Amino acid sequence: MGRYLSMKPSAKMSKPTSLFVIFFSLFVMSEAVFEDQVGKFDWRQQYVGKTLFAHFDSHSQSSKMLFLATDKNIFASFNSRTGDLIWRHVDKVGPEGTIDILLLHGQDALMVVGDGRLLRSWDTNMGGLNWEAMLDTGSFQAACFVAIQDTVKHVAVLKKAVISLHYLSNGHQKWVENLPDGDAVQYQAVYSGGEEEVYVLGVVPNSHLTIIAYSLEDGEIIKQRSVEAPWLSSVESSCVVVGQGMLMCVDPATLALYTLPIQAEETPQFNQILLQSLDLEVSPSFQPVLVSSQPHPARSPLSEFFLQLGPDHHVLLQLNADGYTIAPLRDFQPAFLVSFATTGEKTVAAVMTPKNETACAINLFSADSGRRLLDTTVIFPLDLNGGKPHKLYVHAFLKKDDSVGYRVLVQTQDHALTFIQQPGRVVWTREEALADVVTMEMVDLPLTGTQAELEGEFGKKADGLFPMVLKRLSSQVTLLQAWLAHLWKLFYEARKPRSQVKNEVTIETLSRDEFNLQKMMVMVTASGKLFGIDSKSGSILWKHYLENVQPNAVFKLIVQRTTAHFPHPPQCTLLIKDKDTGLASLHVFNPIFGRKSHIALPVLPRPILQSLLLPVIDQDYAKVLLLVDDQYKVTAFPSTKNVLQQLQEMSSSIFFYLIRSDQGNLSGFRLRKDLSTERIWEVVLPTEVQKIVAVNGKRPNEHVHSQGRVMGDRSVLYKYLNPNLLAVVTESTDAHPERAFVGMFLIDGVTGRIIHEAVQRKARGPVHFVHSENWVVYEYWNTKSRRNEFSVLELFEGTELYNSTVFSSLDRPHLPQVLQQTYIFPSPITTMEATLTEKGITSRHLLVGLPSGAILSLPKMFLDPRRPEVVTEHSREENLIPYAPEMPIRTEWFINYNQTVARVKGIYTAPSGLESTCLVVAYGLDIYQTRVYPSKQFDVLKDDYDYVLISSVLFALFFATMISKRLAQVKLLNRAWR
């Protein structure tokens, strides 16, 4: 029925070709955002990732800046009072952009990038790059500032076989020296205490320690000594420098501390101090750790240091002035985390101790005496749904009365950052786990309590006429009450100035809006933390941290029960699978509140190969999830009697497929009555020729409104709408640009029939593709022409439908017609997705994430294999755009205007209650949520719709009719009198 819709605008199209194109594009695409719409329907959140290095700006007392370097190769600055991003530098992905170290001195932030590839200096105020210097090859080991006469002028960079000294002002290299005996000795640390010398410490594991002193002036070796140290394996992990250049090492085997003066003239020896003699005991199987502090690079480090003896046991020790004896200052047990902080001349130690189940206390202690400073307790609330504290960054400052005040940044295991101010106020929290979203789903919000009650009435069984009437009346009364309350609220708020009215979204007030535009975004992050985010405001409504998630785990999020089945709560299942072993576990939760549900989970002793969600529902309206293990046995979840019975009845019509890309093997299975499986088809793509890179079916919630396309001559071309169709993309093993190819196979997932098999010659991945309705769009790199190209495949049954009532893969003997066209795309892309709407009436757009961070909304109309090369009457009638080999990119198609999404990884689309509107979430480093209207808002009145005009016209017409009627009556009467 819907096919006639597309004929509507065609009558106006009889214009010359070129004009036609221009006119057409204007007609379709005047879609950009108006200035006053910015931020109205969309929001963006920017993240940086897991913090590796954090420094407070101690340059000036009042500075609010905080600098972070993260595992996502990002260097960023935050406002420490609000947690807002001030600036952010996103470097290359992968090892090339890794930040090895971040050092801060005054206004300069020094950074070594890419395993010692580059040395960079940033201006911390503006975030601009001061200079950048290329370093010699070799992997990075250590770096430190080098001061001379109380001013820091140089930075020393130690690499595997080379040490170099650079000027801080311009990055020029002062000198570079090869380290002697670089093959045998592992150089691991560099130290400068403000003298004329730079010390390099190297170790030959379990043999001896090498100390080389370089002259600051010209890089000449002044001294070179080696010290017997058969117990030492790594300087980096077991040694620190304390006091006046005293190397302090800890040996877990002999449970002893070793000291060695670095600067000593004569050949020194390690001095052993047994921990037992200090009355200290190391927890079993714990590697003791030393923590020291060098507040200023021009001066030697503090003689106080921490020794960690167990997971929650720290001791503050002091090296006595004689340099050989150690005095314990204070024992901290239990204490999770410790950190030194310096302000002016004072150095303090911050210690985090557990307080109770839900909170930790942080206290300050004077570093030189170990005395507790009064009124310095700060409470850190432990989130039960978050991770444990992982690291402490303390910013100490002098108050007006010369006492020490401090702020503290706590990093937890779930990558969250919490900033706490005295006296124990959480200023802000940043959920940095969201920088790495793996998968997401959007779930409808529940109805309000009153609405739900009304709904619930229909769910319950009838218990007599009178109680039913009473119940109806009571629910009507509650509805009336709610409405009155709403009116009162409106009236009350109307008197307040607009800025004060805040629509705070909390988990209690969540309810579905009129057009279902507000949804719950359930996001799964790589760190194993789950988030529930309100799609309208972007505020995090719940979070849940899954501990014991392996770093290489694969996640699959499944919505088993939607919100539609009141009073049953919605239910989501997260399948967590270890990539190496294949063993999987399930986490079942309520997507609205994030609470774990207490359903009995199936035992999964064997690796899981495939999971599939069946349309079969159990008596509680939860869809059944089937898990296939490596022996092709099937586990059902939930596995109630009812479900098993249904499965037995349906078993002969449940088919599934498995793909082993390492063997190029695709095989299909059918379920048997006893929940075992039988292999029924097999397709093998030899791995010598090509390897399977991606497989994609269609989205199960996709609706296709029109079965066919009306052609110019008014006949209908029916679409081949096979819900079981799989698009399999392969890449050739031969990487030679002339012989490389990309293969596109369309395979029926039930019968294993190869519906179409095409080869794109001289092409290479990465291939991005979207499979929807009756089409597949893919993008690849053309190795011959060196450009990105888009190709579109459309499948049609022809002008007659084989079986118009139902589609069955088992009964569709004729192969579809396949049309294909290819275009040049002037940009590489990072991800691609198609818009999705409620009923599928709205025309489709492709949402393309570009490396620039823009998201392009490309009308599918431009990717239509029926675009004619020569314009005819028929094609014009059909609204086909004449073929042009190059696909345009118009800036007004960027749905995120200037809100670029760094490193877009995925785009998620969800239908809303309005047919015209599709909700879009783009995630990567940032998260961006917006709405798109592929066919514009045909079902919504515009914001500036002139209600006054239309109603005045209506009234005027109404009165005009009344008056003229009266006049006519009078006239008739007069005529009758005559």
Next chain:
Amino acid sequence: MASVPRSFLLLSIIPTILILCADFACCNTGRKTGDGLDTDFSGFSVPFEHSFEVDDVSRFRMRGALQLRGGRETSVSLSQSQLSEEDRNTLKEVAVVDGLYKIRVPRVSLTDRQTERQMDGYLTAFVRACSLVESHLSDVITLHTDVSGYLIGVSIVTIPGACRGTEVEDEVDLEAFNTTLTIIAPTNAPQPETALFIERMDIEHEKRGKPQEQKSFFAKYWMYIVPLVLFLMMSGAQDQSGGGAANGGGR
């Protein structure tokens, strides 16, 4: 086994040959077209097996032999014998319980005969036994190859494909297969059509190049045309923003 001699005398072999010219000449897979082709023209045969069991456990038996010939023109033919009475009965029984009729061919390469011709493993496909019975054994079997001539998949469909539950009365209808056999190589996906487009643009350009005199018309009357166009654009812009939904259901 009693009825075997009679059926042997009748048409014991029903070869259905269908040749699909896969255009191998243009898709040079890095192998020189000359070598190995002249020697390999004889072709080779591989077993073609089927399985249909009431308990749905695969027990493959010989159905016939596939005669494959690689090279410039890939061709395939099938020689197969009739179904025995026992087989016919089993097939009918399988059809009643909605079992599957499966076929399989070994994985082979059509071009690369020097090296090991047969790789381990089979390619399998299935069709519902009832549809095979109801179509009186008229099946369409398609073999798929990849770019370098390996067999990658096989498919079987029957025409008509539906199971309507009609009883097949005549035993003769279930004796001999009426097989249509094709072999399909991958098609080459199109490249962007730049040459044609440029040609078309050139033609258009030429067309536009000619009416130089028309320009004088604009030159003469531009002072009337420009205000008119401006006026139209202004009103048009308003109009357009008003009629936002005009493209609504264009699909």
